[in-house]
Amino acid sequence: MSKFNGFTSSETFTPIPDSFVRQLLNEIEDADELKASLYAIWRIEHQEGAVRFLKRDAFAESATGVDKAVSRGTLLRVQTEAGEFILLNNPRGRASAEAIQGGQVDPASIHHLSPVEHPNIFQLYEENIGALTPLIADMLREAEKEYPDVWFKEAFEIAVAKNARHWKFVEAVLKRWKDKGKDERKDQQDLVKDAKRYTDSDFSEFINQD
Numbered sequence: 001m002s003k004f005n006g007f008t009s010s011e012t013f014t015p016i017p018d019s020f021v022r023q024l025l026n027e028i029e030d031a032d033e034l035k036a037s038l039y040a041i042w043r044i045e046h047q048e049g050a051v052r053f054l055k056r057d058a059f060a061e062s063a064t065g066v067d068k069a070v071s072r073g074t075l076l077r078v079q080t081e082a083g084e085f086i087l088l089n090n091p092r093g094r095a096s097a098e099a100i101q102g103g104q105v106d107p108a109s110i111h112h113l114s115p116v117e118h119p120n121i122f123q124l125y126e127e128n129i130g131a132l133t134p135l136i137a138d139m140l141r142e143a144e145k146e147y148p149d150v151w152f153k154e155a156f157e158i159a160v161a162k163n164a165r166h167w168k169f170v171e172a173v174l175k176r177w178k179d180k181g182k183d184e185r186k187d188q189q190d191l192v193k194d195a196k197r198y199t200d201s202d203f204s205e206f207i208n209q210d
Helices: 018-027 031-045 056-072 091-101 121-128 134-146 149-161 167-180 191-197
Strands: 075-080 083-088
Touching: 018 031, 031 056, 031 075, 031 083, 056 075, 056 083, 075 091, 083 091, 121 134, 121 149, 134 167, 149 167
Parallel strands: none
Antiparallel strands: 075 083
16 A cells, blocks of 8 residues: 555645535445545536536446445436436536436536646645745735636746746736736747746846845
8 A cells, every 4th residue: 555645735625515424424334335426526526517417437447336326315317318427416416417307408418527637826836936834825815816717827837937936926927917918819838938028117026036
């Protein structure tokens, strides 16, 4: 068994219902059922849209576990001509199952992307600038509320390209984008060239700081 190095402050988390921990965790004895249940919660909770589900073949390694989770009531199963679909037994899952069974929703027309690990702002700070402090963490949390998540990675990359590894520089870039607009068509492969635009008075005080 390989040794786990511990959770980090920068990774994302999956919400687990309290009733799962409080009740079901003590009742589920089959490892496959536990794996299938947790896998379904992780995958479905990372999806977007009103109707969220997994196809049955997503559980290839714990097929029997899915059947037990459905029998217990943790998961729901809907069978249509398009195949077999698994949903969480929560309000959204029950409404979705009813809509699929009633023909209001065609699950074959819905395509959910597999969860992709996107570095969050805390991870980006640690990887590109340095160790987090409580004050910096508070600033990053405020920034998460202020700016789109998809901007952070590019802003940090520009800071690195300009040798301006400071949060104030990253924040200045984000503020510029918010105030004056951001060109989303920019070539993501040419960040070094693009960083040359960030040399005016709004940014110069942060360039080449020690």
